[in-house]
Amino acid sequence: xxxxxxxxxxxxIPRLEPPSVSPNVILYVVALIAVLALLGxxxxxxxxxxxxxxxxxxxxxxSTPPGLHAKLPFGIDQVETIEVRRQKTAEFGFRSQQTGxxxxxxxxxxxxxxxxxxxxxxxxxxxxxxxxxxxxxxFKVRNGTDTFRDMSEAVMREVVGDxxxxxxxxxxxxxxxxxxxxQLQRLSDLYxxxxxxxxxxxxxVTPPPSVKPAFNEVNEAEQVKSRxxxxxxxxxxxxxxxxxxxxQQTILAAEGYATDRINRAKGEAARFTSVYDQYxxxxxxxxKRIYLETMREVLPEIGRKVVVDDDIRGLLPLLDLGGNRAPxxx
Amino acid sequence: MQRVALGFLxxxxxxxxxxxxxxxxxxxxxVITRFGKPVGQPITTPGLKFRTPFIDKVRRxxxxxxxxxxxxxxxxxxEKRNILVDTYARWRITDPLEFLESxxxxxxALSRLDGILNGETRDAVxxxxxxxxxxxxxxxxxxxESQHQDETTTLESISxxxxxxxxxxxxxxxxxxxxxxxxxxxxxVQFKRxxxxxxxxxxxxxxxxxERQRIADRFRSEGEGEASRIRGDKERELKEIQSEAYRxxxxxxxxxxxxxxxxxxxxxxxxxxxxxxxxxxxxxxSYRDTVDKDTWMVLSTDSDFYRFMVESDF
Numbered sequence: 001x002x003x004x005x006x007x008x009x010x011x012x013i014p015r016l017e018p019p020s021v022s023p024n025v026i027l028y029v030v031a032l033i034a035v036l037a038l039l040g041x042x043x044x045x046x047x048x049x050x051x052x053x054x055x056x057x058x059x060x061x062x063s064t065p066p067g068l069h070a071k072l073p074f075g076i077d078q079v080e081t082i083e084v085r086r087q088k089t090a091e092f093g094f095r096s097q098q099t100g101x102x103x104x105x106x107x108x109x110x111x112x113x114x115x116x117x118x119x120x121x122x123x124x125x126x127x128x129x130x131x132x133x134x135x136x137x138x139f140k141v142r143n144g145t146d147t148f149r150d151m152s153e154a155v156m157r158e159v160v161g162d163x164x165x166x167x168x169x170x171x172x173x174x175x176x177x178x179x180x181x182x183q184l185q186r187l188s189d190l191y192x193x194x195x196x197x198x199x200x201x202x203x204x205v206t207p208p209p210s211v212k213p214a215f216n217e218v219n220e221a222e223q224v225k226s227r228x229x230x231x232x233x234x235x236x237x238x239x240x241x242x243x244x245x246x247x248q249q250t251i252l253a254a255e256g257y258a259t260d261r262i263n264r265a266k267g268e269a270a271r272f273t274s275v276y277d278q279y280x281x282x283x284x285x286x287x288k289r290i291y292l293e294t295m296r297e298v299l300p301e302i303g304r305k306v307v308v309d310d311d312i313r314g315l316l317p318l319l320d321l322g323g324n325r326a327p328x329x330x
Numbered sequence: 331m332q333r334v335a336l337g338f339l340x341x342x343x344x345x346x347x348x349x350x351x352x353x354x355x356x357x358x359x360x361v362i363t364r365f366g367k368p369v370g371q372p373i374t375t376p377g378l379k380f381r382t383p384f385i386d387k388v389r390r391x392x393x394x395x396x397x398x399x400x401x402x403x404x405x406x407x408x409e410k411r412n413i414l415v416d417t418y419a420r421w422r423i424t425d426p427l428e429f430l431e432s433x434x435x436x437x438x439a440l441s442r443l444d445g446i447l448n449g450e451t452r453d454a455v456x457x458x459x460x461x462x463x464x465x466x467x468x469x470x471x472x473x474x475e476s477q478h479q480d481e482t483t484t485l486e487s488i489s490x491x492x493x494x495x496x497x498x499x500x501x502x503x504x505x506x507x508x509x510x511x512x513x514x515x516x517x518x519v520q521f522k523r524x525x526x527x528x529x530x531x532x533x534x535x536x537x538x539x540x541e542r543q544r545i546a547d548r549f550r551s552e553g554e555g556e557a558s559r560i561r562g563d564k565e566r567e568l569k570e571i572q573s574e575a576y577r578x579x580x581x582x583x584x585x586x587x588x589x590x591x592x593x594x595x596x597x598x599x600x601x602x603x604x605x606x607x608x609x610x611x612x613x614x615x616s617y618r619d620t621v622d623k624d625t626w627m628v629l630s631t632d633s634d635f636y637r638f639m640v641e642s643d644f
Contacts, residue, residue, distance in 0.1 A: 225553030
């Protein structure tokens with residue numbers, strides 16, 4: 001159609017019309033979209049450690065193993081995939097990754113508990129479990145994971161509450177874990193929660209922080225006791241064997257003396273006997289001989305000798321002990 | 331024109347269909363209400379269902395076990411010890427129709443449960459001693475080698491125990507709930523946590539510390555006692571060994587001396603003659619041993635030795 005522009009000139013404006021599309025093309029496009037939607041909502045994947053729970057119009061129909069599967073499209077079939085083969089861990093009293101200061105308060109609430117002797121203990125533990133029955137886990141209990149945590153806490157406290165603080169800290173740890181596992185499984189079965197408890201492991205089990213030094217003191221005192229005893233033992237072991245050795249020595253010395261004394265006596269007796277036998281054969285002569293022999297030996301040894309005659313009178317019996325030779329007789 | 335009308339009719343039919351169909355999933359149960367009043371029986375089986383469109387309303391209720399968490403409350407036990415008790419329970423809606431008519435919704439259900447469960451818990455705690463609430467059995471505790479025989483490592487005996495009390499609590503609560511006609515049932519109730527009140531905690535810790543220190547003292551004194559016993563043994567044995575050795579030595583010496591004396595006597599003492607001769611010999615020997623350069627001696631010419639010097643006839 002022709003029109004006039006603002007300057008009054010004749011302008012030929014072409015008529016704008018929507019591109020002509022045949023009704024068939026529209027149909028094809030709609031069909032394509034429908035097919036794509038069909039494909040998109042009728043295929044799903046189940047990961048290797050999962051199970052696929054298939055609901056048709058909300059009702060459970062089947063569970064599917066890992067892999068690629070088909071389902072009814074357009075939301076008729078809904079699939080919930082849930083990990084069943086992978087072992088899950090529930091931590092109590094601590095978390096593997098530190099989440100901050102404010103969080104540790106919550107963990108303390110999880111781990112403080114009373115023991116059978118009405119003492120207090122701080123217990124950290126883990127529960128390793130698997131979702132064995134995904135249908136039960138999803139449809140029997142709401143918030144299965146939280147419920148399982150509540151159950152674990154209740155069971156642990158029941159078991160710890162039946163034991164002394166000593167048992168929980170030392171000798172009874174294995175037993176507590178074993179009993180908790182059994183009772184937790186029993187409770188899980190009652191709640192139809194579909195969980196298999198694999199393992200319960202106690203981690204750090206300690207007395208409350210303010211009491212810990214006193215517990216350490218007991219350990220130290222035990223060591224002190226050991227030390228005192230072995231010190232005394234060492235002293236004993238040092239002294240007694242040595243004294244036994246010395247005792248031996250004393251006795252041997254006495255024996256030595258004895259032998260010596262007797263041999264000497266025997267020797268002297270034998271010597272006397274042979275001299276005496278000789279003497280008996282010629283007594284006077286032997287006596288004289290021995291006497292004179294002795295004098296021969298002895299007199300030269302005497303440093304100062306004075307020989308006086310009894311008949312000589314007038315000689316002053318003056319004895320000069322000053323060292324000079326004595327004045328001789330007349 | 332016909333086509334458009336057909337299309338419009340189809341659309342309308344589709345709309346009607348869509349608004350009358352509804353899905354009941356596995357975890358839900360449904361009551362249909364019409365103009366505010368329930369119609370028919372509750373629908374508990376899952377699947378695709380249909381209702382009168384626009385008029386009927388679908389009221390959904392969870393079919394699963396639901397949570398109830400009791401607040402931590404301070405409750406006195408029979409011996410008037412205040413403790414902090416934290417319980418939890420699991421319950422479910424068994425009759426959604428009854429539930430709808432009596433309780434209407436979850437929050438009122440929870441507050442009704444509060445009343446019953448808190449009440450039963452308070453009763454259970456107040457009627458029993460603390461030991462009964464903590465302990466379950468009368469078992470013998472396992473002993474640690476470091477413990478003394480007469481130390482109180484046995485647990486005080488109980489008559490009921492935690493589990494019995496809990497079962498009683500559960501049974502009472504179940505009965506109360508059933509009698510109300512609320513359409514719900516209680517599955518389980520548990521003591522999740524029981525703890526001392528803050529100020530009691532301090533005195534409990536003090537008791538534990540004192541107990542540990544007593545054990546530590548015992549170890550130390552045992553150590554000292556044993557050590558002095560060993561030292562005493564050491565002293566005693568030492569004396570024994572030394573005195574025994576001395577005795578034996580003396581005996582040996584004595585015997586030897588006696589033997590020597592006998593040998594001498596045998597030799598010297600056999601007759602008067604031998605005695606005299608022995609004396610003579612011994613005297614001669616002693617002359618040899620007793621004189622030296624510094625000895626002064628005054629000798630007479632009368633002596634046997636010197637007489638020949640003045641005598642002439644011999």
